[in-house]
Amino acid sequence: MLSNLTAEQRNSLQAMPQVLGLAADIAHAAVTIYLPGENKKFFNVYKQEQPMTQVGNVRPDMTGRRVRAVEEPLVARVLQKNVPVNGKREWALGMFNSLKVFPLRDSRGHCYGAVSFESAAPDDIIIAQSLELLCNLRQDLSNNSNYQRLRPSDGIMVVDANRVIVAANNRARHMFDVMDISHLVGCRTNDVAINWPLVGMVMETGTAESKEFTMHGILLSIRILPVIPRPKAGCAIVILQDITELRKKDEELLIKSVVIKEIHHRVKNNLQTIASLLRLQERRAQCDETKIVLRDCVNRVNSIAIVHEYLSQQDTGLIDVGKVAKGIYQAIISSMLHPEFILHADFKADPVQLPSDKATSIALILNELLQNTIEHAYEGRMSGSLKVRFAEESKRYVLSIADDGVGLPEGFSLNSNRQSLGLKIIKTMAEADLQGSFSLTNREDGGTLALVTIPKGGLEDVK
CATH class of the missing domain: 3.30.565.10 (Histidine kinase-like ATPase, C-terminal domain)
Known part of the structure; x- marks a missing residue:
């Protein structure tokens, strides 16, 4: 599939799959990369991603398939004419999606492929910036949490070089409506009502950043991605997530974990107290058989106490049996020999x-x-x-x-x-x-x- 491409074209193309899913999420559109076939009547689907920000209306994955040019006339036109094309696609009887197809060009302007964005409610500005991100991001993202995929509840905004919000999805608009900011598009990110100095820093350095902050009583997580990852390169994509409830749940889980550990610690102490009482009774016993029974009971109680001691020191309900076994072994050897x-x-x-x-x-x-x-x-x-x-x-x-x-x-x-x-x-x-x-x-x-x-x-x- 890549044999007819130049080294530059292959390098550009092979970097796209790692960011294709993120671009689909931001654009809220199914994104597909097409490559010309040896036979001009066909072309190949190099890679396809569905947006995680969209529920339903999911097409089957076409990655690796050969497609007839007559079945995708918009894609065929882009590959032949090297120009962007807009149109419609019928995905179900009488139901159409918007289809925007763009040429993939090398440094000499030659078209070596096409990328399509299919969406029910497209935003031209957000799709354009998703395309820029897809075509310009070349760094390794495997360990970079700033470029992780989005959730349906994430708010998405595009900020231009003047730090003006020029586009926002419905989720972002709703989040700011709750915070009494009704006209989000057109606001500056350094306005008093918003005040995101981190956006300016990302635009200045060309490096993605993220942080958590409280705004109007709501705990937000913000990710800012430069569309072109180099200093002073222009627009940025801002991703906001309301994590107020998430943090409350985290705190609740932490409290439960601490309480459970404390319970195990107290159970261990209570068991050790019982063992001490049994030892006292053993010393006072006159009958050897009674002493043996009490000693065995002490060891049984101590064995259970050792398990609770390990439970009080960790967060999971799993126990390292090897460590417990060693503790019991040492206790029995020292007490009975x-x-x-x-x-x-x-x-x-x-x-x-x-x-x-x-x-x-x-x-x-x-x-x-x-x-x-x-x-x-x-x-x-x-x-x-x-x-x-x-x-x-x-x-x-x-x-x-x-x-x-x-x-x-x-x-x-x-x-x-x-x-x-x-x-x-x-x-x-x-x-x-x-x-x-x-x-x-x-x-x-x-x-x-x-x-x-x-x-x-x-x-x-x-x-």
Whole structure:
């Protein structure tokens, strides 16, 4: 499609797609670029964009298609005569749009393509400035927020070299009607009622600028784009957005976020208070069995408190399970191991982000597994090894705890009704809460392997 163009023409044409959508939004028109075909009876649609400022009346995208010249007589005339043409296009039975077609010229004035603006209610001045912007903007816009596309609620104005507003769309007129400025076109941007010094600076430097400001009690976001991006080059396009309600919503969300964090912080503190009370009760208990039950309860409460501690430090409802697992591991090891016991520990957890309720279930499972291992695996010994892993695989998460302890008793079964409360908690949470599985088996080289597998599919719906 570009093979018949000169290097200058190709460079100019290839820079247009990045600003074509913005030009369509500003002009409030469908913008299409046409190139001549090898056969004069046909031409090609190089690129087409629909305006995001328009609702309905959207034509199918013609980009890349070959069009018969007899189907687009206005475009054919522009390509042949190298002159702008105005006309009408019937887009539905008995319904017509205005069609303005302009030649695309190189530095020698040769026509190498055409660009059309199709709109139900065209504004000649705004369309002319959109065309200038399209043909003159050559810089990389990928990281420039000033050139982002528009919204239907944006007000658009054209300011000439004398800083006089020479055109405005209906949305801009309505915004200023609310602010008791009824005759917007003809006002100067340095008038007392408007006073936008930023417009003059953009015209002086040729560089787009933006800012937020309050005018007549309304919070506005303003973007000013030089039509030709070089100093003192003439007109500018001013884009105004009323962001009053948007900022109110942002503030409300911020307040909610702070409140939620504070709630998690207080829940953590309350859980730690409960754990402290249980520890006091544990010290006063006379029966060893009661002490063990209270100690296990303390660890369970602390595991949930760790989850709330992480929730109180971030904005999302997702938790890094790896960090939570490490916190629980360190807490259990420090609280349950005898000071003289030598443990050769190997802990590793992948950084996995999961919803808070699922992270809580995994935290409690890990807590119960570690308690069970330390309490039963090393009976009669003063040393041992422990390997803890939480890993993310392609379709699942795997929590494994391996020890070199005494192993499981003969005839052990997870389905037995006589199993401990801890094992029942693990099995219930793994299967019911996480839609996973739990197994506990003897290792070939001695000790026990506890394995919890959690399918990713069971967690995706709540992410």
